Amino acid sequence: MHFAFDDRTEELRARLLAFMDECVHPAERAFHEQAAQVRAAGGWGPPPLLEDLKAEARSRGLWNLFLPGERGAGLTNLQYAPLAEIMGGSPAIAPPATNCAAPDTGNMELLAEFGSERQRAEYLEPLLAGEIRSAFAMTEPEAASSDATNIATSITRDGDEYVVNGRKWYITGAMNPNCRVFVVMGKTDPDAPRHRQQSMVLVPRDTPGLTVRRGMTVFGYDDADHGGHAEVLFEDVRVPVGNLVGEEGGGFAIAQARLGPGRIHHCMRLVGMAERAVELTCRRVLSREAFGGPLARQGVIQDWIAESRVRIEQLRLLVLKTAWLMDTAGNRGAHTEIQAIKIAAPATVEWILDKAIQAHGAAGLSQDYPLAALWAGARALRFADGPDEVHKRSLARRELKRHMG
Amino acid sequence: MHFAFDDRTEELRARLLAFMDECVHPAERAFHEQAAQVRAAGGWGPPPLLEDLKAEARSRGLWNLFLPGERGAGLTNLQYAPLAEIMGGSPAIAPPATNCAAPDTGNMELLAEFGSERQRAEYLEPLLAGEIRSAFAMTEPEAASSDATNIATSITRDGDEYVVNGRKWYITGAMNPNCRVFVVMGKTDPDAPRHRQQSMVLVPRDTPGLTVRRGMTVFGYDDADHGGHAEVLFEDVRVPVGNLVGEEGGGFAIAQARLGPGRIHHCMRLVGMAERAVELTCRRVLSREAFGGPLARQGVIQDWIAESRVRIEQLRLLVLKTAWLMDTAGNRGAHTEIQAIKIAAPATVEWILDKAIQAHGAAGLSQDYPLAALWAGARALRFADGPDEVHKRSLARRELKRHMG
Amino acid sequence: MHFAFDDRTEELRARLLAFMDECVHPAERAFHEQAAQVRAAGGWGPPPLLEDLKAEARSRGLWNLFLPGERGAGLTNLQYAPLAEIMGGSPAIAPPATNCAAPDTGNMELLAEFGSERQRAEYLEPLLAGEIRSAFAMTEPEAASSDATNIATSITRDGDEYVVNGRKWYITGAMNPNCRVFVVMGKTDPDAPRHRQQSMVLVPRDTPGLTVRRGMTVFGYDDADHGGHAEVLFEDVRVPVGNLVGEEGGGFAIAQARLGPGRIHHCMRLVGMAERAVELTCRRVLSREAFGGPLARQGVIQDWIAESRVRIEQLRLLVLKTAWLMDTAGNRGAHTEIQAIKIAAPATVEWILDKAIQAHGAAGLSQDYPLAALWAGARALRFADGPDEVHKRSLARRELKRHMG
Amino acid sequence: MHFAFDDRTEELRARLLAFMDECVHPAERAFHEQAAQVRAAGGWGPPPLLEDLKAEARSRGLWNLFLPGERGAGLTNLQYAPLAEIMGGSPAIAPPATNCAAPDTGNMELLAEFGSERQRAEYLEPLLAGEIRSAFAMTEPEAASSDATNIATSITRDGDEYVVNGRKWYITGAMNPNCRVFVVMGKTDPDAPRHRQQSMVLVPRDTPGLTVRRGMTVFGYDDADHGGHAEVLFEDVRVPVGNLVGEEGGGFAIAQARLGPGRIHHCMRLVGMAERAVELTCRRVLSREAFGGPLARQGVIQDWIAESRVRIEQLRLLVLKTAWLMDTAGNRGAHTEIQAIKIAAPATVEWILDKAIQAHGAAGLSQDYPLAALWAGARALRFADGPDEVHKRSLARRELKRHMG
Structure with missing residues (x-):
C-alpha cells in the first residue's frame, strides 16, 4: 500500500x-x-x-x-x-x-x-475530434430513474427499422444544436427477463419525430452553455436496425458498464469543486472584515474550513481506491466502493459548498461567484442514476448478505 | 396560556x-x-x-x-x-x-x-392602494450586511439637498419599473456614535444619478416576477432635505423598528412553505411507485415526513409566541425570540424543502414544481439582515450575560 | 392564544x-x-x-x-x-x-x-404517602417494546388465581427493596383481537416465583439511587384474581391511558435538564480560560449556546401545547402532538447535553458534574415505549392518511 | 498508488x-x-x-x-x-x-x-515483558489539556532530586496496583519560552507524597479492568534527578513525539470498533422481528448500515494514509493528517455506535452488549489531547496560511 x-x-x-x-x-x-x-x-x-x-x-x-x-x-x-x-x-x-x-x-x-464499425466512423470519430456533441437519453419523467425496469420508452422492430416512442427528460446537452446524436435507452422486449428487456439505439438529431421540447432547470439554472437538460419527445421515430448498439436486450448491461467510470469522473470532479470552494473561502475570509477583524478569525468559520479539509481528504482517498479497484478487480469487484462514492461525494461536497456560500454572504448566492452553481450541480448529482436512498438500500443489502447464515 | x-x-x-x-x-x-x-x-x-x-x-x-x-x-x-x-x-x-x-x-x-405628511401622501397612499412598488436599499456588496456601522454609502447634506453616493445590491423589487421609490440607508455622520451615524432618505426612481444596473441571481433564479434583486448605483444623487425619513442619525433605529414585524412575516411564510412542501411530498409518494409499491411505504421517506411535521409544529409555536411577545412586551421585550426565529426558521424549512425535493426526484429540481425555487428563497433568508452566525453570536452573548456575576 | x-x-x-x-x-x-x-x-x-x-x-x-x-x-x-x-x-x-x-x-x-377499592387501599394510599415504591413491568428482552402484541409473558387464570410466567427487564425501581408492588403486563388471551389480548395484574414483591435478578445498566450507570433497572423473572407466580387491574383484555388500553401524561412529564423534565445544561455551560465557559481568554469568547461555543436556546424554546412550547391539547381535547385529540414530543424531546436534549459536556472537557464525562448522567438518561428515553423510529413511522402514516383520496 | x-x-x-x-x-x-x-x-x-x-x-x-x-x-x-x-x-x-x-x-x-539506560532497565524491560503497567500523568483538572502552557504541576530541582507538586486526573490505568510507574509532565521552568517550560520525570508508584485518590468515571464506567482513570495527587513527591526523561525543558517535544503513533493506534482501534458495531447490528436486525418482518427490512436501518459502511471506508483510508505519511515524511510531514484523523475518527465512530445501539433497542444500552461501553470510549476520545474544537482551529489556521499573500 x-x-x-x-x-x-x-x-x-x-x-x-x-x-x-x-x-x-x-x-x-x-x-x-x-x-x-x-x-x-x-x-x-x-x-x-x-x-x-x-x-x-x-x-x-x-x-x-x-x-x-x-x-x-x-x-x-x-x-x-x-x-x-x-x-x-x-x-x-x-x-x-x-x-x-x-x-x-x-x-x-x-x-x-x-x-459497430459504421457507428464508430459516423459518431465516435467526430466526437473524439471534438467536432460534435452527443446525448444519453435514459431518464424519464414518469419512471424512477433508478429502476430500469420501469422505463416506458419502447423500441419496436419493424422490418429493417426500429421505431422509438417515448418521453425523456433531463437529457443533458440536448438543447445544443451541435448535439448530433442521441443514445436512446428503451424496451425492445417487455416480456424478457428483467435485465434483458432493454436495448440502446442511436438516433440522429434530425430524425423525424424527435422533438427537443424545452430546457429543464436545476434550481434556477438552465445550464445553457453546455447544452442544457432537455425534455425530448420520440414519436414514431424510425432508425435503421444498424443503429442498435450491441445486441438486443443488452441495454441494461451496457448502461451498467457505462456507469462505473462515469461515477469516478463525477466524484473526482466533485472533489475538485470542493477544493475550489475551500480555496475561495480561505481567500474571502482572509480579506473580509467584520466586527473588528478578518472573518478568518471567527471560530465558526475555522470550524467549517477544518471540517471541509477533513471530509475532502477522506472522500478523495475512497474515490482513488475505487478507481484502483476498478483497474485491478473490474467494475464488479468495485461494486460496493462505486456505490459508496456515489453516496458520499455529492452529499459531502454539497455540505462544503453550503459552508463556502455562507462564508461569502449574499455574494455566494450570486452569479459573481461559482459557488451557487456548483452547489446546484452537486445537489443534482444526489439524483444521478437514482437517488441516494436507492443506492444506500442496495449497499445495505449487500452488507447484510455478508452476515447471513 | x-x-x-x-x-x-x-x-x-x-x-x-x-x-x-x-x-x-x-x-x-x-x-x-x-x-x-x-x-x-x-x-x-x-x-x-x-x-x-x-x-x-x-x-x-x-x-x-x-x-x-x-x-x-x-x-x-x-x-x-x-x-x-x-x-x-x-x-x-x-x-x-x-x-x-x-x-x-x-x-x-x-x-x-x-x-412626513408629504411623504405619506406621495408614497404611502399609492403603496397602500397597490398602485406602485418600492425598494429598501440597505445591503452593500462591500459590507457585511449585519454590521450597519460598515455601510459605505454616504448621504451628505448640501444646502437644501442630500447627496447620495454608494453602491447597493440585492435590492429586492428594484428591477421592476413600477418600483417608484427607494428607501436608502447611508451615513450622514461617520463621526457620530456608532448607531447615530445612519439616516434614511427617499429617492424616487427617476432621480438623476440613480442607475439600476443588473439583476442579481439567487441559485440561478432572477425572481423577475417580483422585480428581481438589483445592483443599484447612486452617483451624486440629489434629493430635497424633505426626503429624509425621521431625523438625521435615526436610520439605525428605524431599521431596527422595521425588522421585528418583517421577521415574523418571513418566518410565518416559511412555515407555510414547509406545509406546502409536506403536502406535495405526501401526494407524490402516495402516487409514485418504485420497487413494487408506493414510495410512501419507504421507511426513509416516512422518517422525513415525521421529522418535517415535528419540526414545523415546534417552529410555528415559537413564531407565534414571538408575535404575541411583540404585541405584549414590544420589540425589545421580544428581542431574544425574534432572533431565535430568524435563526430557526430558514434552516428548518430549508431542511424540509430539501427532503421534499429528494422525494420528488429530478422533478423536484425543476420548474415543474415550486420546491427548488422555495428552497432557494429559504436558503437566501439565512443571510437576511446578516448571516445566521451573527445572530447566533448575539443571542449567545445575551444568554451568557444572564449568568455573569 | x-x-x-x-x-x-x-x-x-x-x-x-x-x-x-x-x-x-x-x-x-x-x-x-x-x-x-x-x-x-x-x-x-x-x-x-x-x-x-x-x-x-x-x-x-x-x-x-x-x-x-x-x-x-x-x-x-x-x-x-x-x-x-x-x-x-x-x-x-x-x-x-x-x-x-x-x-x-x-x-x-x-x-x-x-x-379496585382494595387495590387503592393496599397500594395507592401508601404510594400517595410516599411510604412505598412500585414498578411497572412491561418491557421484555425478547420483544420490541413498541409492539405490545409481541409480549411473551403469560397471565393464565387458574381457579381464583392468575399464574404469571415471563421475563421482564429494564424494570425501573425494582432493585429497591422498598419497591413493594409490580404492575405486570402480560397476555391473558393470545387468541383475542390484537389489542384485547393483554391484561395487567398487581404482583407483590414477596410473591413466590418472583425473582429480581440483576440491575441492568444504562451506559455505565446502574441508577441504584432510584432502584435501578432490574431484570425480573416470573416463574409460576400466583396472585388472587382480585389483583387484576381493570378488566381482562384491558391491559393495552390502560397502558395507553398511562402513556400520555407520562410523556408530558418526561419531556418537561428533559426541558429542565436542558436548561440546567445551558446554565452550567454558561458558568463554565465564563470562568474557564484557554488560549488567552475565557472559553465564552470562542465562536463555536457561542454557536452551541445559541442553538441550545433556540431549540429549547421551540421544544418547550410544543410540550406545553400538547399538555393543553390533552386537557382540552383528550389524549386522542393530542395523539400527533404526544408522539411529536416523544420524538423531539430526547433527541433535542441529548444534543444540548452533548454540547454542554464538550464545553466542560473531561469534567463533563465525570461524576463531578451531572451532565454525563443526564445525557445517559436522555439517550435512554429515545427507546422509551419504543424507539424513535417506530413513533416516526406511526406519525408519518397519520400524516399521509390526511392526503389520501 | x-x-x-x-x-x-x-x-x-x-x-x-x-x-x-x-x-x-x-x-x-x-x-x-x-x-x-x-x-x-x-x-x-x-x-x-x-x-x-x-x-x-x-x-x-x-x-x-x-x-x-x-x-x-x-x-x-x-x-x-x-x-x-x-x-x-x-x-x-x-x-x-x-x-x-x-x-x-x-x-x-x-x-x-x-x-536512560537505567530507566530502560528498570521500567522498559518489565513493561516489554508485560510484567508491570504504567501511567502517563499529563491531564489536570484545572487546565485545558490541549494547552500545555497551562500545566500547573511543578517539578522543582532541589539538590539531587526533583520535587513534584500538582494534581492530575483521568490518569488511565493508575488505579491498578500493578501500575508501577508514572510518567509525569510538569513545569521545571515557568519563565522559559512557551514550549521549553515542561519536563517529564518518572515517579514510582510507592513514592511518598503520591496519592491515587479515586477513579473518575466516563459516562458511568469506571473502566476498572484496565486500571480506571485516576485522580492523582503529588505532594512534595521527591525523585532522584536521574528520573528525568530526556532533558530539562524537553517535555513538550517528547509529548508531541508520543502523540503521532498514539493517534494512529486509537484511530485504527476505533475503525475496528465500528466494524464490530456494524457486524453486531447486521446480525441483530437479521434475527429480530418487529411488525411482521425482520428489522433488516426497515429502510431506516438499511440507511444506517449503508452510511456506516460509507463512513468507515473513508475513515480507514485516511488513517492508513496518515500512517504511510508518518513512515515516509515523518510526524511533521503528517501533521495535518494526524490532526484530521483525530477529528474524524471519534466523531464518525460515535455516530456509527449510536446507530448500532439504536438498532439493538434497550439491549444496546446494557452490559449484555459491548456497544454502550464502546460508545463511551469513542465519546471520551473527542477530548483526548484536547477537544475536537482545538484541533479544528489549529488545522484551519494551517489551511488559511496556505492562502495568505
Missing part, C-alpha cells in the same frame, strides 16, 4: 495544472459573459471562446484523457482520477476544453466498446 | 384559505407561464394576471392585512402571523395579490410611523 | 423554585455521596437524606403535584408541565422528594383510575 | 484474526464476569484470565506489535495500523493480551527513544 501518484500521473497533473492556471481560470469571466450573451440571444450552447481553449488543450496533449486504449490517452482509472479532480476546479470549462465532458465521455466509451 | 386562535383570526383564516383555494392555487400555472413570457421579452415585473388577483383580494377584504392601525387591517402581530403562514403556501402570488409583499410591507410601516 | 402561565401555576412555580434553591440544589453533593456509600455497601435505593427532603417538600405543599383530582394537587397537565420542567433541573432528587417520580406517578394514576 | 497490504501485514493479520476468533472473542463473556467479580470485591485491575491470553498471544508471536525497532515487532506504522484495527474489535482484551495497550505503548516508545 502506498499513496503517491505514479510518474505519468504527476507529469499530466503538472501539465493540466499549468493549462488551468494559464488558460482556463483567466478565461472564466469572459466565458460566462459570452455565455450570457449567447443565452440572451436565445441560444443554447457554449460561448465561442471554447473553441480556442480546445485547440490549446489539444496542442498541449490534454485531449481525450478519460479514454483508455489507443484511441484516447490510455490512462487507467487511477491515473485519470486526479486529472478529473483538477478539471473539477472549473467544471463548466475544463472538461469540454479537454474533450472530457459528460455525457460525451460515457458515449465515446460506449461506442468504442460496443459500437 | 392557551393555544387557540381568536375569532377574528379564525374568520380571516377561513376567508384567506378560500381565496387561496378558489383564486391563487388555480392561477399558479398561468402565473408562471405569463411570467416566463414577460421575462423572455426582457421584462422585469409581475405577469398581467396579478392585477385581477389584486382586485379580487381587495373585494374580499383581504388587503393590507399586515398593517396595524386604521390605515390597514388593524391586526396584531399574533393575528396576522397565521395569515402570513397561509400566504406562504404560494409565496410568489398570495403576498402581492393581497398587498402584503415585502419589501413594500416594511416600507409602508416605516412611512406610516416615521414618514 | 396567549403564552403566559395562569396564577396558580405561577404561584406553584415560585414555591417549587424556592424549594429547589433552598433545599434540593444545596443537597446534591451530599445526596450523591450518600448514594455512593449505599451502593458501595451493596445497597440499591435512595440515600437516607431523601426522607428529610420529602418531609420538607410535603410541609411546603409540594406533594403529589402530578396527580389530578382530589387525591393529588388537582392540576391540569398544562399547570403541572412547568413544574415538571423545574424538577428536571435535578431529576434524581426533585421528583422523588415531591413524590412525583416515575414510575410511581404512572402507577398511582393507573390505580386511581382503574384500581 | 496502490491499496493492497504487503505480505508481512497480510501474514500478521491472518495470525491475529485467528487469535481473535480462537481466543479473544470466546473469552469475552468470562472476561467481563471475572472483571465484575474483581470490581465487586473492591479491586481495580484485569481479571485473572488475562494472563492466560497474554501467554497465548506471546506464544503465537503476537507481542509488542506496536513497537518499531528491534525491541518490538519492528513494524512500520502502515503495517501496524491494520493490526490495531483488528484489536479494536475487542478493545478491552486484545490490546492488553498482546501487550499493545495504551498508555503503556506510548510509554514504552518514550522510554525506548528518550529513556
Whole structure:
C-alpha cells in the first residue's frame, strides 16, 4: 500500500495544472459573459471562446484523457482520477476544453466498446475530434430513474427499422444544436427477463419525430452553455436496425458498464469543486472584515474550513481506491466502493459548498461567484442514476448478505 | 396560556384559505407561464394576471392585512402571523395579490410611523392602494450586511439637498419599473456614535444619478416576477432635505423598528412553505411507485415526513409566541425570540424543502414544481439582515450575560 | 392564544423554585455521596437524606403535584408541565422528594383510575404517602417494546388465581427493596383481537416465583439511587384474581391511558435538564480560560449556546401545547402532538447535553458534574415505549392518511 | 498508488484474526464476569484470565506489535495500523493480551527513544515483558489539556532530586496496583519560552507524597479492568534527578513525539470498533422481528448500515494514509493528517455506535452488549489531547496560511 501518484500521473497533473492556471481560470469571466450573451440571444450552447481553449488543450496533449486504449490517452482509472479532480476546479470549462465532458465521455466509451464499425466512423470519430456533441437519453419523467425496469420508452422492430416512442427528460446537452446524436435507452422486449428487456439505439438529431421540447432547470439554472437538460419527445421515430448498439436486450448491461467510470469522473470532479470552494473561502475570509477583524478569525468559520479539509481528504482517498479497484478487480469487484462514492461525494461536497456560500454572504448566492452553481450541480448529482436512498438500500443489502447464515 | 386562535383570526383564516383555494392555487400555472413570457421579452415585473388577483383580494377584504392601525387591517402581530403562514403556501402570488409583499410591507410601516405628511401622501397612499412598488436599499456588496456601522454609502447634506453616493445590491423589487421609490440607508455622520451615524432618505426612481444596473441571481433564479434583486448605483444623487425619513442619525433605529414585524412575516411564510412542501411530498409518494409499491411505504421517506411535521409544529409555536411577545412586551421585550426565529426558521424549512425535493426526484429540481425555487428563497433568508452566525453570536452573548456575576 | 402561565401555576412555580434553591440544589453533593456509600455497601435505593427532603417538600405543599383530582394537587397537565420542567433541573432528587417520580406517578394514576377499592387501599394510599415504591413491568428482552402484541409473558387464570410466567427487564425501581408492588403486563388471551389480548395484574414483591435478578445498566450507570433497572423473572407466580387491574383484555388500553401524561412529564423534565445544561455551560465557559481568554469568547461555543436556546424554546412550547391539547381535547385529540414530543424531546436534549459536556472537557464525562448522567438518561428515553423510529413511522402514516383520496 | 497490504501485514493479520476468533472473542463473556467479580470485591485491575491470553498471544508471536525497532515487532506504522484495527474489535482484551495497550505503548516508545539506560532497565524491560503497567500523568483538572502552557504541576530541582507538586486526573490505568510507574509532565521552568517550560520525570508508584485518590468515571464506567482513570495527587513527591526523561525543558517535544503513533493506534482501534458495531447490528436486525418482518427490512436501518459502511471506508483510508505519511515524511510531514484523523475518527465512530445501539433497542444500552461501553470510549476520545474544537482551529489556521499573500 502506498499513496503517491505514479510518474505519468504527476507529469499530466503538472501539465493540466499549468493549462488551468494559464488558460482556463483567466478565461472564466469572459466565458460566462459570452455565455450570457449567447443565452440572451436565445441560444443554447457554449460561448465561442471554447473553441480556442480546445485547440490549446489539444496542442498541449490534454485531449481525450478519460479514454483508455489507443484511441484516447490510455490512462487507467487511477491515473485519470486526479486529472478529473483538477478539471473539477472549473467544471463548466475544463472538461469540454479537454474533450472530457459528460455525457460525451460515457458515449465515446460506449461506442468504442460496443459500437459497430459504421457507428464508430459516423459518431465516435467526430466526437473524439471534438467536432460534435452527443446525448444519453435514459431518464424519464414518469419512471424512477433508478429502476430500469420501469422505463416506458419502447423500441419496436419493424422490418429493417426500429421505431422509438417515448418521453425523456433531463437529457443533458440536448438543447445544443451541435448535439448530433442521441443514445436512446428503451424496451425492445417487455416480456424478457428483467435485465434483458432493454436495448440502446442511436438516433440522429434530425430524425423525424424527435422533438427537443424545452430546457429543464436545476434550481434556477438552465445550464445553457453546455447544452442544457432537455425534455425530448420520440414519436414514431424510425432508425435503421444498424443503429442498435450491441445486441438486443443488452441495454441494461451496457448502461451498467457505462456507469462505473462515469461515477469516478463525477466524484473526482466533485472533489475538485470542493477544493475550489475551500480555496475561495480561505481567500474571502482572509480579506473580509467584520466586527473588528478578518472573518478568518471567527471560530465558526475555522470550524467549517477544518471540517471541509477533513471530509475532502477522506472522500478523495475512497474515490482513488475505487478507481484502483476498478483497474485491478473490474467494475464488479468495485461494486460496493462505486456505490459508496456515489453516496458520499455529492452529499459531502454539497455540505462544503453550503459552508463556502455562507462564508461569502449574499455574494455566494450570486452569479459573481461559482459557488451557487456548483452547489446546484452537486445537489443534482444526489439524483444521478437514482437517488441516494436507492443506492444506500442496495449497499445495505449487500452488507447484510455478508452476515447471513 | 392557551393555544387557540381568536375569532377574528379564525374568520380571516377561513376567508384567506378560500381565496387561496378558489383564486391563487388555480392561477399558479398561468402565473408562471405569463411570467416566463414577460421575462423572455426582457421584462422585469409581475405577469398581467396579478392585477385581477389584486382586485379580487381587495373585494374580499383581504388587503393590507399586515398593517396595524386604521390605515390597514388593524391586526396584531399574533393575528396576522397565521395569515402570513397561509400566504406562504404560494409565496410568489398570495403576498402581492393581497398587498402584503415585502419589501413594500416594511416600507409602508416605516412611512406610516416615521414618514412626513408629504411623504405619506406621495408614497404611502399609492403603496397602500397597490398602485406602485418600492425598494429598501440597505445591503452593500462591500459590507457585511449585519454590521450597519460598515455601510459605505454616504448621504451628505448640501444646502437644501442630500447627496447620495454608494453602491447597493440585492435590492429586492428594484428591477421592476413600477418600483417608484427607494428607501436608502447611508451615513450622514461617520463621526457620530456608532448607531447615530445612519439616516434614511427617499429617492424616487427617476432621480438623476440613480442607475439600476443588473439583476442579481439567487441559485440561478432572477425572481423577475417580483422585480428581481438589483445592483443599484447612486452617483451624486440629489434629493430635497424633505426626503429624509425621521431625523438625521435615526436610520439605525428605524431599521431596527422595521425588522421585528418583517421577521415574523418571513418566518410565518416559511412555515407555510414547509406545509406546502409536506403536502406535495405526501401526494407524490402516495402516487409514485418504485420497487413494487408506493414510495410512501419507504421507511426513509416516512422518517422525513415525521421529522418535517415535528419540526414545523415546534417552529410555528415559537413564531407565534414571538408575535404575541411583540404585541405584549414590544420589540425589545421580544428581542431574544425574534432572533431565535430568524435563526430557526430558514434552516428548518430549508431542511424540509430539501427532503421534499429528494422525494420528488429530478422533478423536484425543476420548474415543474415550486420546491427548488422555495428552497432557494429559504436558503437566501439565512443571510437576511446578516448571516445566521451573527445572530447566533448575539443571542449567545445575551444568554451568557444572564449568568455573569 | 396567549403564552403566559395562569396564577396558580405561577404561584406553584415560585414555591417549587424556592424549594429547589433552598433545599434540593444545596443537597446534591451530599445526596450523591450518600448514594455512593449505599451502593458501595451493596445497597440499591435512595440515600437516607431523601426522607428529610420529602418531609420538607410535603410541609411546603409540594406533594403529589402530578396527580389530578382530589387525591393529588388537582392540576391540569398544562399547570403541572412547568413544574415538571423545574424538577428536571435535578431529576434524581426533585421528583422523588415531591413524590412525583416515575414510575410511581404512572402507577398511582393507573390505580386511581382503574384500581379496585382494595387495590387503592393496599397500594395507592401508601404510594400517595410516599411510604412505598412500585414498578411497572412491561418491557421484555425478547420483544420490541413498541409492539405490545409481541409480549411473551403469560397471565393464565387458574381457579381464583392468575399464574404469571415471563421475563421482564429494564424494570425501573425494582432493585429497591422498598419497591413493594409490580404492575405486570402480560397476555391473558393470545387468541383475542390484537389489542384485547393483554391484561395487567398487581404482583407483590414477596410473591413466590418472583425473582429480581440483576440491575441492568444504562451506559455505565446502574441508577441504584432510584432502584435501578432490574431484570425480573416470573416463574409460576400466583396472585388472587382480585389483583387484576381493570378488566381482562384491558391491559393495552390502560397502558395507553398511562402513556400520555407520562410523556408530558418526561419531556418537561428533559426541558429542565436542558436548561440546567445551558446554565452550567454558561458558568463554565465564563470562568474557564484557554488560549488567552475565557472559553465564552470562542465562536463555536457561542454557536452551541445559541442553538441550545433556540431549540429549547421551540421544544418547550410544543410540550406545553400538547399538555393543553390533552386537557382540552383528550389524549386522542393530542395523539400527533404526544408522539411529536416523544420524538423531539430526547433527541433535542441529548444534543444540548452533548454540547454542554464538550464545553466542560473531561469534567463533563465525570461524576463531578451531572451532565454525563443526564445525557445517559436522555439517550435512554429515545427507546422509551419504543424507539424513535417506530413513533416516526406511526406519525408519518397519520400524516399521509390526511392526503389520501 | 496502490491499496493492497504487503505480505508481512497480510501474514500478521491472518495470525491475529485467528487469535481473535480462537481466543479473544470466546473469552469475552468470562472476561467481563471475572472483571465484575474483581470490581465487586473492591479491586481495580484485569481479571485473572488475562494472563492466560497474554501467554497465548506471546506464544503465537503476537507481542509488542506496536513497537518499531528491534525491541518490538519492528513494524512500520502502515503495517501496524491494520493490526490495531483488528484489536479494536475487542478493545478491552486484545490490546492488553498482546501487550499493545495504551498508555503503556506510548510509554514504552518514550522510554525506548528518550529513556536512560537505567530507566530502560528498570521500567522498559518489565513493561516489554508485560510484567508491570504504567501511567502517563499529563491531564489536570484545572487546565485545558490541549494547552500545555497551562500545566500547573511543578517539578522543582532541589539538590539531587526533583520535587513534584500538582494534581492530575483521568490518569488511565493508575488505579491498578500493578501500575508501577508514572510518567509525569510538569513545569521545571515557568519563565522559559512557551514550549521549553515542561519536563517529564518518572515517579514510582510507592513514592511518598503520591496519592491515587479515586477513579473518575466516563459516562458511568469506571473502566476498572484496565486500571480506571485516576485522580492523582503529588505532594512534595521527591525523585532522584536521574528520573528525568530526556532533558530539562524537553517535555513538550517528547509529548508531541508520543502523540503521532498514539493517534494512529486509537484511530485504527476505533475503525475496528465500528466494524464490530456494524457486524453486531447486521446480525441483530437479521434475527429480530418487529411488525411482521425482520428489522433488516426497515429502510431506516438499511440507511444506517449503508452510511456506516460509507463512513468507515473513508475513515480507514485516511488513517492508513496518515500512517504511510508518518513512515515516509515523518510526524511533521503528517501533521495535518494526524490532526484530521483525530477529528474524524471519534466523531464518525460515535455516530456509527449510536446507530448500532439504536438498532439493538434497550439491549444496546446494557452490559449484555459491548456497544454502550464502546460508545463511551469513542465519546471520551473527542477530548483526548484536547477537544475536537482545538484541533479544528489549529488545522484551519494551517489551511488559511496556505492562502495568505
